[in-house]
Amino acid sequence: MDITLLDRLLAVADLFQRDRDRAYDGTALSPARMHVLWVVHHEGPVTQQTLALRLAVTPRNISGLVDALESAGYLLRRAHPTDRRAHLVSLTDRGVALMRTTEDEHKELSSNLLDAVDPADRDSLQRGLEAVTARLRELMAEHAPTAEVRAS
Amino acid sequence: MDITLLDRLLAVADLFQRDRDRAYDGTALSPARMHVLWVVHHEGPVTQQTLALRLAVTPRNISGLVDALESAGYLLRRAHPTDRRAHLVSLTDRGVALMRTTEDEHKELSSNLLDAVDPADRDSLQRGLEAVTARLRELMAEHAPTAEVRAS
DNA sequence: TATTGTTATACTCTATAACTATA
DNA sequence: TATAGTTATAGAGTATAACAATA
16 A cells, blocks of 8 residues: 555645744744735735735735734835725835745745755656646636636 | 746645635535544544644644534544543544545545656656655754654 | 643634725 | 725634643
8 A cells, every 4th residue: 555646745735834834933924924925025016905816815804914914014005096995005124025035935945845856857746746736726627616816 | 937846836735725625615524623533534533632642733622623523423522441531532424434435535536636647757756746745854853843743 | 740621711814794985 | 886995793723721520
């Protein structure tokens, strides 16, 4: 009885989750909050509606996440220039600095993991993961009731 | 700018999580509760202490998870034969049936995903994942304060 | 004294529903 | 009328701390 592909993939997924959860231990950050910062970092100032679409979460939740991140000094709400109902969320200097560090660590981990793989296996590994990802997306699409997420 | 190995792995991990979360939508089940059932299924009747160790979670949380699963009819608490402080948690018939179905689906998904991968890439994919898992474990061990989890 | 499981309390992430201010 | 964001409320998972019963 050997370990299946699925078991290996689930093991990796589990390790990522544990690592990530532990990394935010004792800080004001969390996976959901980092996700918000990530979106703001890559899409510039955005409305909370956009954040709700990107995280696939209700607008109510965004209020809480942005509240916490604003209190911690990572981002701030500004008035939208043309729509007085909306807030534009943007990073503070501290938020920008955090995202730079995070991206550096991401790259470092990325090459660290690649180094662990035999060069002769690397191309197949990438292709294999690509194929698995595509198949998973297909399977989920089959069971999902066509929920499309568009930009705004 | 191409997709890195880390990005691909994170994409797969994310897909698994979404798929799993959605699968339990509208049921009395959840990832944490399924984890409890999984342990009971594979280790026979166990105490809540053992469950707390296996899930790496406080005993308090186990009380809640077992309460919910008992209400839903998947498992039950019996008196421990020799230790009157402890409960022995075991599956009901309904719990056993659920775990059988779950294992079947697991196997089915496993071969479905393997089928998606070019046969020429399969061995390298498995070896590559093995190497990545090992490296991830090393990295986590470096940063972790030697927390060992033993059986009881 | 130490351990098993519980009650009490709190924090994070999530959801729905109702409401305010604006489009 | 519809949209942006909020308040109110609720449920799940997690944690610590204090406590009862039992080892």
